[in-house]
Amino acid sequence: MNKTLRTIFWLILLFLIYHLIRDLMQIAGFQNVFTDVFHRSHKWCGAYCNYVTLPPEIIAITGAIYVLKKNKLNIIGIFILCFPILFFLATILLP
Numbered sequence: 001m002n003k004t005l006r007t008i009f010w011l012i013l014l015f016l017i018y019h020l021i022r023d024l025m026q027i028a029g030f031q032n033v034f035t036d037v038f039h040r041s042h043k044w045c046g047a048y049c050n051y052v053t054l055p056p057e058i059i060a061i062t063g064a065i066y067v068l069k070k071n072k073l074n075i076i077g078i079f080i081l082c083f084p085i086l087f088f089l090a091t092i093l094l095p
Helices: 003-028 046-052 054-070 075-093
Strands: none
Touching: 003 046, 003 054, 003 075, 046 054, 054 075
């Protein structure tokens, strides 16, 4: 895997960790800039929004670490590369 892909995977991993920590803080009831930046309430999931994203985030974090350790772009790596795009589309398209 080349240096550019490794950098992309590190950025994805940092984003996923940030998102997981932010969701955990929101579940715990913390309200600050860290939890409110780029946050948008969704009508489709209501109070369950923070819980809905936890399993995919944990799986994606594990997958990103796996790809970085193996230093190979495999099917897991391709799914991890698609993950931020899916998060972005879900944020825009879901009410």
